[in-house]
Amino acid sequence: MRAFALLATLGVALAGCQTRPVAPPAPPPEQAYPGVTxxxxxxxxxxxxxxxxxxxxxxxDNDLATGHTTKGVHARVSAEIATARSTxxxxxxGGAMGQLHATKTKFGYPG
Known part of the structure; x- marks a missing residue:
């Protein structure tokens, strides 16, 4: 009987040592909502x-970072932007603004 009481006491004591799963840390804000600026x-x-x-x-650059465009499209648009930058x-x-407007229209951006 004494052995049973000792085991019961140890069981209660050990029950308090159970660990609970720890939640992973929250992701940084920019990763909390994929696709959001x-x-x-x-x-x-x-x-x-x-x-x-x-x-x-x-x-x-933001559209690429948020997944709203692909690397290939970003590279093509950036090349056209570089041309307008040189102009x-x-x-x-006037020529630069015309080139920029044409690029925006071509790739579906307003203005």
């Missing part, structure tokens, strides 16, 4: 064709 995203400033070009490049740098504001 993180709160840290900011549009570049600037005016004229250079500002417009940098803002569109930022949109494309803008050469002082041809």
């Amino acid at each position: 993180p709160s840290t995203f900011h549009m570049p400033g600037g005016s004229g064709c250079s500002g417009e070009i940098e803002r569109f490049q930022a949109v494309m 803008c740098s050469a002082g041809n504001e």
Whole structure:
């Protein structure tokens, strides 16, 4: 009988030592909602064709990061943006804006 009481006491004591599963840490905010732009995203400033070009490049980079476009499309659009950037740098504001507008239209972006 004493052995039974001792085993019962040990059983109760050991029951308190059971471990509970630990929940994994929460993912960083930018991974918490796949496909959603993180709160840290900011549009570049600037005016004229250079500002417009940098803002569109930022949109494309964000679309790639959030899975809204593929690497191949991003590369093609970025190449066209680079052409518009060169035109803008050469002082041809109208030509650069026209190239940027054509790229946006071609790939389904507004404006």
